[in-house]
Amino acid sequence: MRIKKCLYVNRRAPYGTSYALEAIDAVLIGSAFDQDISLLFIDDGLFQLKRDQDTTDLEIKNHSPAYRAFEMYDVEKFYVSEEAMAARGLKKRDLVIDVEVLSDSRIKDLMDEHDVIFSF
Amino acid sequence: MKFVIQVNEGPYQHQTTDSAYQFTRAALARGHDVLRVFFYHDGVNNGTRLTSPPQDDRDVVGRWSALAAEHGLDLVICVAAAHRRGILDESEMKRLDKDAHNLAPGFRISGLGQLIEGVVLADRLVVFGD
Numbered sequence: 140m141r142i143k144k145c146l147y148v149n150r151r152a153p154y155g156t157s158y159a160l161e162a163i164d165a166v167l168i169g170s171a172f173d174q175d176i177s178l179l180f181i182d183d184g185l186f187q188l189k190r191d192q193d194t195t196d197l198e199i200k201n202h203s204p205a206y207r208a209f210e211m212y213d214v215e216k217f218y219v220s221e222e223a224m225a226a227r228g229l230k231k232r233d234l235v236i237d238v239e240v241l242s243d244s245r246i247k248d249l250m251d252e253h254d255v256i257f258s259f
Numbered sequence: 260m261k262f263v264i265q266v267n268e269g270p271y272q273h274q275t276t277d278s279a280y281q282f283t284r285a286a287l288a289r290g291h292d293v294l295r296v297f298f299y300h301d302g303v304n305n306g307t308r309l310t311s312p313p314q315d316d317r318d319v320v321g322r323w324s325a326l327a328a329e330h331g332l333d334l335v336i337c338v339a340a341a342h343r344r345g346i347l348d349e350s351e352m353k354r355l356d357k358d359a360h361n362l363a364p365g366f367r368i369s370g371l372g373q374l375i376e377g378v379v380l381a382d383r384l385v386v387f388g389d
Contacts (some may be wrong), residue, residue, distance in 0.1 A: 140376070140379055141379050141380075142379075143378065143379055145378075158300070161299075161300065161340075164339065164371060165371055165374075165375075168370070168371040168372055168375055169375050170372075171372070172372065172375045172376065172379070174375065174379070218342075255378045255384055256384075257386075258386055259326065
């Protein structure tokens with residue numbers, strides 16, 4: 140099967156909607172199909188990567204450990220929006236994985252470089 | 260051009276599925292190929308044949324089924340999203356030991372792999388949803 144460059148764009152907070160959890164499933168399926176996968180986190184999607192998430196009171200599973208497990212599936216390219224980080228007072232050390240921080244103009248280039256964009 | 264269409268919202272509350280239907284119909288009318296329509300998230304609710312809209316409203320589910328019958332469209336419902344929302348075909352009903360099934364004609368239930376495979380084969384993925 141042909142390999143395409145797939146960018147998964149994560150835009151929403153980790154809880155409140157099902158999109159963040161669905162994106163994790165979709166990344167794993169993309170990996171199973173041997174696609175070239177990158178993840179981008181923008182807007183409130185940044186909070187998906189926040190350290191020390193505690194979902195006990197939500198009665199919803201904390202799915203943030205999944206991002207650390209992606210490495211086992213050869214999913215290793217993580218990008219975040221510099222503007223979104225600054226707007227939320229987040230630093231790289233606040234996140235569960237190592238990421239590359241991109242300005243919004245570089246994010247435009249990143250999107251141009253990809254064959255497929257999955258939006259969550 | 261070869262398209263895959265993704266529908267993320269259920270019928271009636273959002274215009275999403277109306278727009279997706281109209282885009283799909285227009286693309287087919289212009290001679291393009293629609294390899295697959297993938298119903299994801301709440302979009303799986305487009306696949307229940309039990310919807311009963313009033314007579315003066317559009318039949319969102321029925322017109323997808325009709326378009327599929329006319330053009331051989333592949334309408335795929337995401338299985339994980341469908342199970343959560345109670346969209347079942349006969350074999351899933353038996354496997355999950357439920358007492359009813361509701362999948363509309365022309366739709367089939369399958370995995371996310373169908374979306375990935377579709378976009379690998381297509382020129383464009385067009386997503387409808389917010």
